[in-house]
Amino acid sequence: MKVGLMGGTFDPVHIGHLLAAQSVCEEAGLDEVWFMPTNVPPHKEQTPGATPKQRLDMVSLAVEGHPKFRATDFELRKGGVSYSIETVTMLCEQYPEYHFYYIIGADMVRYLPKWFKIDELVKLVTFVGLERPGFDPGVNELPEKIRESLLMVRMPQIELSSTMIRERRAMNLSVRYMVPDRVNEYIEVNQLYDA
Numbered sequence: 001m002k003v004g005l006m007g008g009t010f011d012p013v014h015i016g017h018l019l020a021a022q023s024v025c026e027e028a029g030l031d032e033v034w035f036m037p038t039n040v041p042p043h044k045e046q047t048p049g050a051t052p053k054q055r056l057d058m059v060s061l062a063v064e065g066h067p068k069f070r071a072t073d074f075e076l077r078k079g080g081v082s083y084s085i086e087t088v089t090m091l092c093e094q095y096p097e098y099h100f101y102y103i104i105g106a107d108m109v110r111y112l113p114k115w116f117k118i119d120e121l122v123k124l125v126t127f128v129g130l131e132r133p134g135f136d137p138g139v140n141e142l143p144e145k146i147r148e149s150l151l152m153v154r155m156p157q158i159e160l161s162s163t164m165i166r167e168r169r170a171m172n173l174s175v176r177y178m179v180p181d182r183v184n185e186y187i188e189v190n191q192l193y194d195a
């Protein structure tokens with residue numbers, strides 16, 4: 001079984017995340033993609049605007065009905081800082097027969113050498129990097145060990161980020177069509193990211 005891991009803060013999840021997962025699913029022939037909201041993101045200084053439960057709720061709404069997408073609370077249940085090596089080690093023990101593909105946007109690719117215990121992590125997963133507008137993945141500058149475990153995949157470019165969605169909400173602007181309809185409703189009902 002080939003499983004994609006789509007880790008993220010998802011504050012909130014948006015259509016860029018979904019299209020990224022869909023593109024990798026097709027390109028790498030994945031059986032499933034597991035969306036994993038982080039508890040405390042390792043490299044972000046800002047605390048998420050939505051609570052962990054709200055971020056998971058939104059991810060669950062976003063993937064509902066997709067035959068291959070699942071929302072998972074592995075990292076939320078574990079608590080603390082969500083280092084990928086710890087999550088992946090646990091998953092490999094729990095599902096020894098699965099091969100995991102860790103999906104990341106181009107902005108994350110060049111920072112892979114800084115990830116906690118990256119030398120161990122590259123032995124456990126195949127990284128899949130996606131193009132993202134405005135970000136150079138810098139693949140050629142990566143150490144060989146990381147490059148060997150990295151697959152780059154193209155996707156329709158979507159210049160969209162969770163930051164942009166939070167900023168639009170704070171300015172009282174619509175985020176319709178940037179997030180799935182049910183996520184948009186959830187954001188409105190719970191008055192998330194309002195000024």
Ligand SMILES: Nc1ncnc2c1ncn2[C@@H]1O[C@H](COP(=O)(O)OP(=O)(O)OP(=O)(O)O)[C@@H](O)[C@H]1O
Pocket residue numbers: 007008009010011016017020103104105106107108130131132133158159160161162163164
């Ligand atoms: N528009 C996009 N195209 C491709 N990859 C994306 C896009 N948006 C996010 N990603 C990737 O999805 C993963 C999770 O991203 P995250 O939840 O931090 O969203 P974000 O939009 O980057 O958030 P923020 O603006 O709050 O930093 C990361 O690997 C990120 O690179």
Ligand SMILES: O=C(O)c1ccc[n+]([C@@H]2O[C@H](COP(=O)([O-])O)[C@@H](O)[C@H]2O)c1
Pocket residue numbers: 006007008009010036038041042043044082083084085108114115116
């Ligand atoms: O393990 C690490 O050192 C590490 C460093 C940076 C990011 N990550 C993971 O990469 C995923 C995307 O991160 P983020 O914070 O941009 O949403 C998320 O699952 C993080 O846990 C992991």
